Amino acid sequence: MNDRVIVGSLGGSFGVHGEVRLKSFCADPAAIADYTPLYTEDGRAFAQVVLTGQLKNGFSARIDGVVTKEDADALRNTALYADRAVMPPLSDDEYYYADLIGLSVLDTGGATLGTVRNVMDHGAGDLLEIAVPGATDTVLLPFTAAAVPTVDLETGRIIADPPDGLF
Numbered sequence: 001m002n003d004r005v006i007v008g009s010l011g012g013s014f015g016v017h018g019e020v021r022l023k024s025f026c027a028d029p030a031a032i033a034d035y036t037p038l039y040t041e042d043g044r045a046f047a048q049v050v051l052t053g054q055l056k057n058g059f060s061a062r063i064d065g066v067v068t069k070e071d072a073d074a075l076r077n078t079a080l081y082a083d084r085a086v087m088p089p090l091s092d093d094e095y096y097y098a099d100l101i102g103l104s105v106l107d108t109g110g111a112t113l114g115t116v117r118n119v120m121d122h123g124a125g126d127l128l129e130i131a132v133p134g135a136t137d138t139v140l141l142p143f144t145a146a147a148v149p150t151v152d153l154e155t156g157r158i159i160a161d162p163p164d165g166l167f
Contacts, residue, residue, distance in 0.1 A: 004039060004081035005096050008032050010073060013072035014053075014060040020072045022051070022080075023058040033061075035082035046080075095151060104157045105130050105141070108149075113167055114139065128158075132167065139167060 005016035011021035024032040030051060032038075037045045047061045053060040066072050090096070097119040105113045107130070117138055118129040125145035141147055141162055 003084050004086055005087055005098055006079055007035055007038065007082045007087075008080045009073040010072075010078045010080065012076035013069045014055070016069045018067040018069065018072055019060050019062055020066060020075060021058060022049070022061040024064075029058070032059075032080075032082075034087050037046060038063075038080040038082055039077050040075075040080065059111075061148065093145075095153070099153055100128065100148060100151070100158070102156075103151075103153075106157055107158050107167075108159060108161050113162070116158065119143070141166065 007026055008022055008024045013019065014021045015095050016099055017039050022032070024030070026032050026035075033049045033051050036049055037047045038049060039045050046065065048064045050062045051059045052062055066075065088098075093106075100119050103116045105116060107113055108113075112133065114130040114132040116128050117131040120127045120129060120140075128141045128148070130139045130141055132139055141160060147162055148158055148160050152158070
């Protein structure tokens, strides 16, 4: 799925007429409808997405092929992906989460700290979840310019300057 980027997820039915709950991960949440077709991990494609209303954590929407409440409920917790080619270009200091996952993390001295396992955003800023070699627990590194001065996608590594005592 390297040629696709996660843009949202489905949260099951909204009402009884086949509408779905749609959570957007896009910078402009309503733009998710512009990136069609949207795909599931198993390759199912939704050629049309029509946003029908605003909800607390997303939208209500109609998507092609979903006509009943049961159809919508069957899609609960389904991630949606868009082709990279339809996504807007990023500035130099912006990254898709999918591009960061799997990168090696080194400190400023070149010592390996671990590998990016996940990227999280709980509202106060992005965090890199780092899997540390030989440890069962992961470390959460703030994804800020101070803590992560360099991201090099070409070489597949991140240079980090973590706060003292984090690792």
